[in-house]
Amino acid sequence: MRATISDLPPAVLRGVSQVDLQSDYRTAICFVIALFAGGWRFGAFGLLGTAVATVTAWFFGAPRERVTLGLEGFNGTLIGVALVLYFDVRWVTVLLVILGAIMGSVLTAALNALLTPHDLSTLTAPFCVITTVMVVGAPTFARVWGGRGLASPPSAGHPGATVTFTDLWQGLFNGIGQVFFQDRFYVGMIFLLGLLFAGPLVALAALVSSAVGIVVALLLGAAAADIGAGLYGYNAVLTGIALCGTFVAPTPLGVLYALVGVVSATVLTAFVTDLFRPVGGHTLTWPFVLVTWTFLAAVPIFSGVRRATT
Template sequence: MILRGIAQVDFQSSPWTGLVFLVALFAGGWQFGVFGLLGTVAATVTARLFGVSWSERVAPGLEGFCGTLIGVGLVLYLDVRWMTVLLVIFGAAAGSVLTSALNVLLKPYDLPAFTAPFCVVTTAVVIGGSAFSRVGVVPASAAAASGTELSWTHLWQGTLNGVGQVFFQDQWYVGLIFLAGLVIAGWRLGVVALVSSLAGLATGWVLGAQAADLAAGLYGYNSVLTGLALFGTFVVATPVSALYALLGVVAAAGFSAGIGALFAVVAGHTLTWPFVLVTWVFLAAVPMLSRIRRA
């Protein structure tokens, strides 16, 4: 159940995929593995305690993945300390309640909550953390200004980092482990993730993004989630839906810069907001599109 919660970050219910994802988190740093597990457990236990459906939600891991991201995100932005432990536990618990609330609100539109609870909780904690002396948000590093010339190294590392950045990881070998976890669930998933990450990177390059940001996967990870969601997971995979998904992938990458600039004003972060908003729009449009069908 816990491993499935980790795997559900990328819409997978395989515990083996979740195990590989967990290995990848520890490869990125012990703190990411520990706090990712802590967030997953806290969110899952909260859902179980309050009586969320076991068979439909808890057992498949659907109540754990936002907790995973809350744990990894908060330890990245707040560093390792006891206050971070408390914030991850209570943040994941609040994220579980918010997940239920959003599922109720979005049910008439047949839209999942996706990672919106994680985005809301993490944004609130990071932005509000500066007001509390015992929280202490880690200052954001200065943006790299390496120019827009894209090298082969930028290209292949950025493509793999786009897969890893779904979990806030920017080491290409960690992204490769995450990719292996997806391939375990199905080789087509690995292809979709790679193509989506590359398309997001290409979108950023065409628009003139900094090469260092492209190499770090910052324009790929929202595209990865969008591609996985719109091709085979929530939309039936067909040649036409492949084009539809590609449009969503490009939109998510382009939207990333706008969201990032917006939240930078209040010391926030892009997170997976572009994926959530773009995918909601694309799924909401499906009933009007006769050649696109929900899975």
């Protein structure tokens, strides 16, 4: 059954919350508020990307359930937020977001066709692919790049591994906000409030995962500024939400399994960052995607871990 036009507005709203794998409308409202709290450009371009991706999927006849739950829009959300962050508010950015969201919608369908037989979700892979292609290729086009330099992490301006208490508590919330490229702790708090509406387990998984990301980064000697900015937390947060209750049953062994995944995503963050840096790419949510796919694909082999019931 195909979605109707009246289904589209709530579907766009839920598309924003599906970035964190949630469909509760209260979570969606909090997430939109959080984006605008981070800056009007993030809210506006995030909604633009979500709307274009959702309408594209609807136009080509995606299943109604996927459209109404926001599953066709969330990659568009991240494409919109990422591109306005990297390319600023310009007419060419609007065109890139529209094009990227359309491409992301088609890629979402293609990946669904490939992954569904294996009981795997596309997650944010379409966003990662489209954004990486656009950002790495941008210097070729003068109207897109406009003389910009390669983006540097916070540690480039504030080197050192001496972590302060401020780095720790702000990094805890920034790890949640950085899922949407937000580095203001109060924005992360709004996102956390939205996750609470989705359920205490979801919010707890996000908070604990962000904390684990900080601990792992500390133990390995990551730069303090990057820890405080939440750069080692957001992939951990998404992985924790995915593997603890969303796709994997939160049994004692399941929670331990999720914890291993969170640690893996944190370590992989450094690898992916260094891998993409020479070509101007960004870490994005690649660690979350790769780790979650791996851990979900392994579930049928482990008798002590089972998939969550839907």
